[in-house]
Amino acid sequence: MSTSENVLLSMVKNYIHEGKQFSEENPIAYLTVHQIAVLAGRGSLDFGGSEYSKAQLDWLVPQKQQEEDKYGWWHLPPGSYMVEFNEELELSVGMRAYLQIWEKAARNGIQHPFMVIDSSQSPLQVLVTVGPEGIDIKENARLSQLGLLD
Numbered sequence: 743m744s745t746s747e748n749v750l751l752s753m754v755k756n757y758i759h760e761g762k763q764f765s766e767e768n769p770i771a772y773l774t775v776h777q778i779a780v781l782a783g784r785g786s787l788d789f790g791g792s793e794y795s796k797a798q799l800d801w802l803v804p805q806k807q808q809e810e811d812k813y814g815w816w817h818l819p820p821g822s823y824m825v826e827f828n829e830e831l832e833l834s835v836g837m838r839a840y841l842q843i844w845e846k847a848a849r850n851g852i853q854h855p856f857m858v859i860d861s862s863q864s865p866l867q868v869l870v871t872v873g874p875e876g877i878d879i880k881e882n883a884r885l886s887q888l889g890l891l892d
Contacts, residue, residue, distance in 0.1 A: 755830040772884040776828040778802050778816050804881050813881040818872045830864040838891040
């Protein structure tokens, strides 16, 4: 295991499966979907931050295809959604990481911004955009990848 992989393992918390989420070929970690919300109420931004308020989120319930299924699916029409990952991020002072969409998600019409992260994140969330065909996402599906910046 490379030094970068060891560092990633130490800073990514609450991952589901080390062997499936940490690449031996590339120093990246795959992040998985814990829950998905629609933005249901307006937030506010101001210059100084004293009038900031978060947008209201309504968390969606994944639907099981069969009653005995362990995991359900979100059937998302086109639009914007807040995704919360299973994983949390613990960064030491001076460390920086990047978050980007996983290529297979992008090929299926999902996008989210490339982000540089310089502080611990719990929960780790990102706003995604689902393309015109919509998408089905299973609980714990890979969605994004995380890497270290030098």
